[in-house]
Amino acid sequence: MNVTLSHLTKKFPNRNKKIKDDVIAVNDFSMEIPDGQLIALLGPSGCGKSTILNMISGLEKPTEGKIFFGEDDVTGLTPEKRGVGLVFQNYALYPHLTVRQNILFPLENLKGKDKLSKEVMEEKAIEAAKLVQIEEYMQRKPGELSGGQQQRVAIARALVKMPGILLLDEPLSNLDARLRLQTREELRRIQRETGITTIFVTHDQEEAMSISDMIVVMKDGLFMQKGKPQEVYDVPVNLFVAKFLGTPAINVFKASVKDKKLIINDEAVLDVNTHDRDVYAAIRPEGFVVDEDGPMTCTLERVEVMGRDTSILSKNPAFDGTVIRSIVSSEDAPDSDKDTVHFSLKPGKVHLFDIESEERIDF
Amino acid sequence: MSYNKYKGWLYLLPAILFLAVFMIYPLVDVVVYSFEEGYNFASQSFMGVGTYNFSYVLHDPYFLQALKNTFIIVIITVPLSTGIALLISLGLNSIKPLKELFQTVYFLPYVTNTLAVGLVFMILFKKTAYSDGLINLVINLFGHESIDFIDGPYPAKMFVMCFYTIWVVMPFKILILTSALASVKKDYYNAAKVDGTRPFRIFYKITLPMISPMIFYLVITGFIGAFKAYSDEVAIFGTNLNAAGMNTIVGYVYDMLYGDSGGYPSYASAASLILFAIVFTITVINLTISKKNVQY
Amino acid sequence: MSESSVINNEIIKAARQKRIKNTVTYVLLAIWALIVLFPFYWMILTSVKSYSSYNSEYIPKFFTLSPTLGNYFDAFTTVSLSRYFLNTLLFTVVTTALMLFVTIFAAFAFSRLEFKGKNVTFALFLSLMMIPNELVIITNYVTITNLDMRNTFSGLILPSVTSVFYIYLLKENFEQIPDSLYKAAKVDGTSDIKYLFKVMLPICKPTVITITILKVIECWNSYVWPRLVTDDSNYFLVSNGIQEIRENGFGRENIPAMMAAVVVISLPLIIVFLIFHKKIMEGVSRGGTKG
Numbered sequence: 001m002n003v004t005l006s007h008l009t010k011k012f013p014n015r016n017k018k019i020k021d022d023v024i025a026v027n028d029f030s031m032e033i034p035d036g037q038l039i040a041l042l043g044p045s046g047c048g049k050s051t052i053l054n055m056i057s058g059l060e061k062p063t064e065g066k067i068f069f070g071e072d073d074v075t076g077l078t079p080e081k082r083g084v085g086l087v088f089q090n091y092a093l094y095p096h097l098t099v100r101q102n103i104l105f106p107l108e109n110l111k112g113k114d115k116l117s118k119e120v121m122e123e124k125a126i127e128a129a130k131l132v133q134i135e136e137y138m139q140r141k142p143g144e145l146s147g148g149q150q151q152r153v154a155i156a157r158a159l160v161k162m163p164g165i166l167l168l169d170e171p172l173s174n175l176d177a178r179l180r181l182q183t184r185e186e187l188r189r190i191q192r193e194t195g196i197t198t199i200f201v202t203h204d205q206e207e208a209m210s211i212s213d214m215i216v217v218m219k220d221g222l223f224m225q226k227g228k229p230q231e232v233y234d235v236p237v238n239l240f241v242a243k244f245l246g247t248p249a250i251n252v253f254k255a256s257v258k259d260k261k262l263i264i265n266d267e268a269v270l271d272v273n274t275h276d277r278d279v280y281a282a283i284r285p286e287g288f289v290v291d292e293d294g295p296m297t298c299t300l301e302r303v304e305v306m307g308r309d310t311s312i313l314s315k316n317p318a319f320d321g322t323v324i325r326s327i328v329s330s331e332d333a334p335d336s337d338k339d340t341v342h343f344s345l346k347p348g349k350v351h352l353f354d355i356e357s358e359e360r361i362d363f
Numbered sequence: 364m365s366y367n368k369y370k371g372w373l374y375l376l377p378a379i380l381f382l383a384v385f386m387i388y389p390l391v392d393v394v395v396y397s398f399e400e401g402y403n404f405a406s407q408s409f410m411g412v413g414t415y416n417f418s419y420v421l422h423d424p425y426f427l428q429a430l431k432n433t434f435i436i437v438i439i440t441v442p443l444s445t446g447i448a449l450l451i452s453l454g455l456n457s458i459k460p461l462k463e464l465f466q467t468v469y470f471l472p473y474v475t476n477t478l479a480v481g482l483v484f485m486i487l488f489k490k491t492a493y494s495d496g497l498i499n500l501v502i503n504l505f506g507h508e509s510i511d512f513i514d515g516p517y518p519a520k521m522f523v524m525c526f527y528t529i530w531v532v533m534p535f536k537i538l539i540l541t542s543a544l545a546s547v548k549k550d551y552y553n554a555a556k557v558d559g560t561r562p563f564r565i566f567y568k569i570t571l572p573m574i575s576p577m578i579f580y581l582v583i584t585g586f587i588g589a590f591k592a593y594s595d596e597v598a599i600f601g602t603n604l605n606a607a608g609m610n611t612i613v614g615y616v617y618d619m620l621y622g623d624s625g626g627y628p629s630y631a632s633a634a635s636l637i638l639f640a641i642v643f644t645i646t647v648i649n650l651t652i653s654k655k656n657v658q659y
Numbered sequence: 660m661s662e663s664s665v666i667n668n669e670i671i672k673a674a675r676q677k678r679i680k681n682t683v684t685y686v687l688l689a690i691w692a693l694i695v696l697f698p699f700y701w702m703i704l705t706s707v708k709s710y711s712s713y714n715s716e717y718i719p720k721f722f723t724l725s726p727t728l729g730n731y732f733d734a735f736t737t738v739s740l741s742r743y744f745l746n747t748l749l750f751t752v753v754t755t756a757l758m759l760f761v762t763i764f765a766a767f768a769f770s771r772l773e774f775k776g777k778n779v780t781f782a783l784f785l786s787l788m789m790i791p792n793e794l795v796i797i798t799n800y801v802t803i804t805n806l807d808m809r810n811t812f813s814g815l816i817l818p819s820v821t822s823v824f825y826i827y828l829l830k831e832n833f834e835q836i837p838d839s840l841y842k843a844a845k846v847d848g849t850s851d852i853k854y855l856f857k858v859m860l861p862i863c864k865p866t867v868i869t870i871t872i873l874k875v876i877e878c879w880n881s882y883v884w885p886r887l888v889t890d891d892s893n894y895f896l897v898s899n900g901i902q903e904i905r906e907n908g909f910g911r912e913n914i915p916a917m918m919a920a921v922v923v924i925s926l927p928l929i930i931v932f933l934i935f936h937k938k939i940m941e942g943v944s945r946g947g948t949k950g
Contacts, residue, residue, distance in 0.1 A: 059842050080848025092839035096861040105857075106847035161847075370851070371774030378765035378784075381821040386787055389798030396797065451691055454684045461685075467936050468692045471699070473943065474932040476880045478898040479921040482905060483698040486705070486914055493714045497701070500718060530694070535943065542944045591793060594882045594898075602886075602902060613793055613883075620800055621887050631797050639794055 001070050001164040001197055003033040003056065008065035010051050010221075025051040027221040029065070033199065033214075038191045040208035041201045043218035044244070049201045052218075053167050056199065058082045069164060080109070082165075085158030085196075089170040091150045093142040093157070100138040103128055103157050110161075128156040131190060148179045155190065166191070168200035172207055184211050205245050209233065217241050234348070239358035242282045242351055248311070248325040250351075253318045255281035262352070265318040269296045270345050272352065272363040279361060280320070280353040287349025288312070288326035290334050294344035298324060303336040314341055396632035409629070416633035425605050426634060429615040435521060436528060436611070437589040444529045445581055448536035453566075455537070456544045466541065473534035481598020484527050488512035488599075513600065520600070520609055528595050532588065536581050543577035544570065579653035583646060590642045593617070612638045702925075706730050706918035713915045730919035739892060740920055743900030750815055750885075750896055751878035757820045758874050759867070765826045767855050770833035771841065781830075788823045792883075800887050810891040819884060825870040828946060832866040833859055869942030872935075879928055897924040 008029040011022035026048040033039050041049040054060040056067060058079035066075045074082050093102050103125040107116055116124070129135040132152035142150055151171065158166055171187065172180045188211045191198045202208050208215045209229040217224040217232065217240075225237045236242035242250050253264050256278045261268040264281060288296075290312070298314035301323060310333035313323045326343070334341045352361040372379075396402065397417065401410035420426050451469070455462055472480065489496050490511040499509040510516070512523045547570060555565045571578075593613035596604055604610035605618065612634060619631035705713065707726035734740050768774075769781050799818045808814030836859060844854045860867060882898035889895055892903060904920050932939055 054842075057842075057846055059845060079846045084846060086843065086846045088839040088843060090837060090839055092837060092843040094840065094858055094862070096858075096864075105844075105849075109848040109853070157843075157847075368774050371768045371772040371777060374764040374768035374772065375780065377761040378821060378826060379780075381761060381817075382784070382787060382823070384802070385799055385818040385821065386790065386795050389795035389802070390790060392798040392801075393794050447691075451688065454688050457684055458681070458688070461688075465688050465692055466940070468695055470936070470940055470943075471695060471929070471932070474876055474928045474939070475699075475925050476898060476901070476928070478880070478882055478901045479924045480698055480702070482901065482917060482921055483702045483705075486918075487698065487701060494717050494719060497719050530698075533695075538940055538944050587791075591791065597882070597902065601906065616793060616797070617883065617887065620797055628797050628801055635793050635797060639791060642791065 002035040003165060003197060003199070004068040005029060005031045005033075005052070005056070006066045006068070008052065008055060008062045008067070010048070010055060010060065011063045024221050026055070026062075029218075029221070029223050031216060031223065031226065033197060035197055036195045037213040038188065038198045038211060039200070040212035040215045041199060041218060042205055042208040042215050042244070043203065043224075045203055047218045048221040049203075049218050050169055051221075053086075053169055053199065053201050056165070057084050057086050057167050059086075083161065083163050085161065085163035085166045087151075087154045087158045087166070087168045087171055089173055091142070091154040091174075093150055093153055095142055098139050098141055099129070099134060099145070099153050100125060102142065102153055103160050106157060106161050124160055125156075128160040131159065131193065132156045132186075146179075147175050148183055151175065151183060152186075155187075159190075159194065159196070163196065166194075166196045166198040168198065170202055171200055172202070173204070180207070187211060206247060209245070217244060219244075235360070236282075236351060237360050239280055239282065239353040242353070246284060248285050248327070250282045250284055251324045251326070252320045253281045253283070253316065254320055254355075255279050255318060255352075257352070262350070264296060265316055267295055267297060270347060270350060274352070274361055274363045278355045280355060280358065282351045282353065283326075283345060284349040285311075285325050285327040287346045288328065288343045289346060290328050290332045291342055291344040294342040296343040296345065298341050298343065300334065300336070300338055300341040303333055305330065305333070312341060393632045393635060396629050397636050399629055402627070402629040416629045417637070420630055420633045420637065423630075425610060425618075426612075426615050428605075428608060429610040429612050432521075432524075432609060433590060433592060433611045436525060436592050437586060439521075439525045440528045440532065441582060441585040441589050443525075444532050444536055445578065445585060447529070448533055448540050448581070449578070451533075451537050452540035452544055453570075455541050466537075469537050470534045472531055473538075477531050477595055478598045480531075481527060481595060484523065484530075485513060485599050488523050490515070514607075517608065520607070523599060524596060524609060527599055528589070528592065531595055532585065536585070539577055539581055540574065543574040547573045575656065576653075579649070579656070583649045583653070586645050586649060587642055590638065590645070612641075699925075702918050702921050705915050706922045708915050710913055710915055730915045731923065733913070733916040734919040734923060737916065738900070738904050738920070739895075740900065740904075740923060742893065743895050743897045744923070746894060747879060747896045749812065750819075750881075751875055753812070754816050754819050754878050755871060755874045757816065758822060758825065759871065761821055762825045762829055762870065763855070763860070763867075766829035766833050767851075767859070769826070769830045771851070771855075771859075784823050784826065788827065796884065796887070799884075803888050809888050810894045812894070814888045815885055815894065815896075819878070819881065822870075822874070825874070828870060829863065829866055832863045836862055865942070866945070868938060869946050872939050872942050873946050875931075876928065900924070 008026055009024070010026040011024050014021060014023055029048075029052060041052060043049050051060060055062050058074070058077055058081075062075065066073055068074065069082065079086075094105065097105065104121055107121045107124060110116060126135060126138075129138060132155050134149060134152045134156060137145060137149060137153075142153065145153065151174075155166075155168075155171075168187075172183055175183055184207055187200075200212075212229060214226060215229050215232055216226045219240050225232055225241050227235075232241065233245050236245065239252070243252065255262055255264045256276070257263070257272055257274055258268075258276050260272060260274075262270040262272045262279075262281055296316075298316045301313040301315055304311040304313065308330060309327050310330045312326045312328060312334065314326070315322075316324060352363055353359060354361055398412050398414065399409035400413050400415045403409070455465055455469075458465075487497050488499075490499060490509055490513070495503070495509040496512075498512065503509060510519045512519045551569050551573070552565065555569055560568070591613050592611045596609055596611055596614060600607040600609045604614045610618070616631045616635045616638070619627045619634060704721070704723065707728070707730070708716075708723050709725070709727045709729060712723070712725070765784075769777065769784075796818075803809060803814045803818065806814075808817075840858060841854060844858060849857070880898060881896065882902075885894075885896045885899050886902070889899065892900075895903060901921065901924060904917055
């Protein structure tokens with residue numbers, strides 16, 4: 001089912017009662033989610049991404065705007081009438097019920113013509129359990145399972161009704177690093193197998209980039225950018241998106257354009273095709289090439305060997321931060337005894353942004 | 364969360380109904396009663412409004428006796444029971460075998476009907492034509508004459524009363540203190556031992572401060588409970604406490620309300636408000652002291 | 660050589676000190692256990708002594724060679740012990756059930772539902788927790804008398820139902836259940852009532868058991884209120900029954916029969932306690948320390 005969010009706004013009364021103004025959690029947010037895709041809502045904490053998820057599930061009502069599932073306006077519907085599955089960050093499994101009873105729980109709520117017979121319910125529960133590979137733990141209580149297993153149970157419980165849309169709120173953040181990698185592949189597999197439109201919320205850009213068909217970046221309740229992960233990474237529409245995506249983070253310099261040259265710290269480092277002005281130049285760590293004759297000079301701080309790659313830490317007066325982090329392959333690593341390092345830049349890894357609006361400048 | 368604004372009230376309705384009828388209304392009413400002079404229960408009429416009820420109660424020798432009895436019970440039983448309970452809990456905490464058995468035994472009085480066990484205490488202490496009672500037998504063994512604890516001299520009666528009161532309140536205090544002691548982290552003790560701290564110093568400097576909130580809690584609730592002493596007295600001395608000279612403030616309130624000398628809700632109200640004032644004052648004092656002294 | 664023997668002596672000394680300390684501790688603990696248990700022993704012992712043998716013992720014996728159950732027979736036939744017993748059972752069951760009903764819904768409203776005036780109402784409830792029973796019992800007595808409900812079960816039960824403290828206790832417990840569980844249930848289409856009974860109550864079972872136990876003990880042993888509103892022995896509870904027995908029962912001096920009645924009255928709660936002693940002690944210490 002494709003989902004359309006049209007001009008969604010959500011305001012909350014301010015917690016501090018002395019302040020009359022409402023807190024705007026989501027501000028005029030519009031987006032279309034095509035059927036059968038895995039979408040990541042990405043943004044720093046407090047950017048309103050969970051609020052959007054809650055509005056899609058029906059747990060919260062939008063202050064303004066509409067939500068469509070397919071052709072149907074579901075804005076006024078209660079959660080249970082929307083047919084969504086929701087997986088919580090802390091899984092929200094019922095601690096007093098076994099895995100089996102947890103998975104059965106949503107089915108037992110069905111009433112009227114949707115009511116299922118005991119056998120069908122059992123069958124569906126087993127099917128869901130098999131999908132997430134927890135069928136051997138059916139009689140255990142959630143407290144007896146590991147975090148990863150609990151996560152699977154939560155997904156099975158969300159899927160057992162065969163919802164049109166699956167929503168996941170920070171599904172991996174309570175898992176340790178190794179499990180997170182494993183579970184995110186699992187998530188991808190389950191989504192592929194079921195073909196259910198899936199929206200998940202995360203603040204971890206790596207997680208979002210690695211498994212989603214499409215990512216949506218948000219900031220302060222506002223829509224920033226949407227696209228395939230690589231597209232968004234390669235062509236960030238503004239400085240925020242550029243900074244938010246990628247590890248190590250992008251390196252931002254205060255720079256200027258003069259005579260079709262990008263000037264960083266009085267050095268012309270790159271040819272650019274745009275008019276003269278002050279800009280932010282953001283360079284991905286992999287955009288630096290160690291080059292004795294390179295135009296950009298930095299003070300070498302340290303060289304960190306990471307095996308295949310080497311991370312070079314250096315300084316430059318124009319840099320907007322403390323240390324420039326660049327990643328080069330190990331054979332190109334500079335001699336760590338040297339005081340300076342020279343770089344040339346890969347044009348595709350350098351992004352320019354307006355110094356005022358922080359919007360992208362194409363060159 | 365829930366969009367329906369009346370739903371909450373609907374769920375609360377039973378509680379509010381019960382509380383309104385049997386708590387809030389009576390609360391207002393008791394104050395009204397206490398100022399209505401010459402209230403007649405049968406005709407439900409009164410002659411005037413004033414503080415006469417309070418002055419009557421405060422000049423009633425029965426009330427003064429009850430006040431005295433209550434204060435003596437409070438002053439003796441609260442510190443004594445808390446202290447003994449602390450000793451017992453420390454003992455319990457230091458042993459391993461039989462610990463659970465002792466704990467279970469100590470808690471037994473909590474679940475027994477105090478009126479019923481009071482009767483046993485009475486026969487243990489009572490001197491009758493047939494027998495001087497078991498306790499007197501023990502006293503005789505030490506070469507002392509028999510004492511009539513139930514109908515005899517005031518100090519003897521007070522002794523039985525306090526003894527029984529302590530017997531009744533101990534289970535709760537031991538339970539609370541043992542769990543408080545058990546919750547003090549072993550690390551503190553180990554750290555102290557490594558530092559070569561002497562056992563008494565460990566108790567005084569670590570254990571006591573750590574459990575001080577619970578001790579104060581027990582003292583405060585102990586005071587409140589002891590000021591409301593009544594049914595334990597009935598258990599030992601029977602319903603006619605005035606005759607036995609062992610009445611308490613609460614007993615006085617009930618006697619004013621009902622029974623042989625009853626039918627005076629105004630006097631009862633005044634007496635219960637006086638009790639409330641005393642308990643309230645003592646609790647405030649207790650809380651102030653505990654705020655200053657509780658270590659964390 | 661000498662150094663090691665000094666250390667050895669130290670160790671032996673320390674061990675001996677520890678042994679002495681342990682022995683003293685056990686002796687003292689045993690003495691208190693004796694003080695606690697002795698009345699129970701005496702009550703059972705006396706209850707199986709025959710009337711004549713009891714009264715012939717100027718020096719009471721610590722055992723009896725000819726136990727009799729006759730006193731128990733007397734206890735049930737001479738006075739209406741079984742009636743007091745059933746009355747108390749009925750009173751306890753109905754009062755506790757009503758208390759649970761009122762408490763569960765109120766705690767749910769306070770912890771889970773949003774409505775105007777909730778916080779003010781809760782503050783009011785909390786302040787009622789400080790009001791001693793003695794203050795309100797006077798008017799309640801007048802109310803019940805005026806409503807002609809003296810010597811009725813409604814008169815006994817209704818004023819004994821509410822306990823603000825239990826509402827508070829359960830509400831606190833309900834609030835520890837993560838919000839996301841409620842949201843999950845909402846998404847699954849669970850109604851509030853169903854969520855309360857299928858999720859919240861099972862999770863908070865320990866607290867529900869605690870307040871049930873506390874209320875049952877309170878009901879079984881309640882004396883003051885029943886004494887005020889009943890003077891017809893058909894409505895006496897066991898506590899009042901005991902007083903009645905003591906003053907007018909078997910003839911003042913039939914102590915063995917009296918003790919038989921005392922045993923019968925004390926037994927139900929003691930049996931319940933022996934079976935559930937862990938749960939009960941846990942419950943009382945939880946209930947006691949949270950206030």
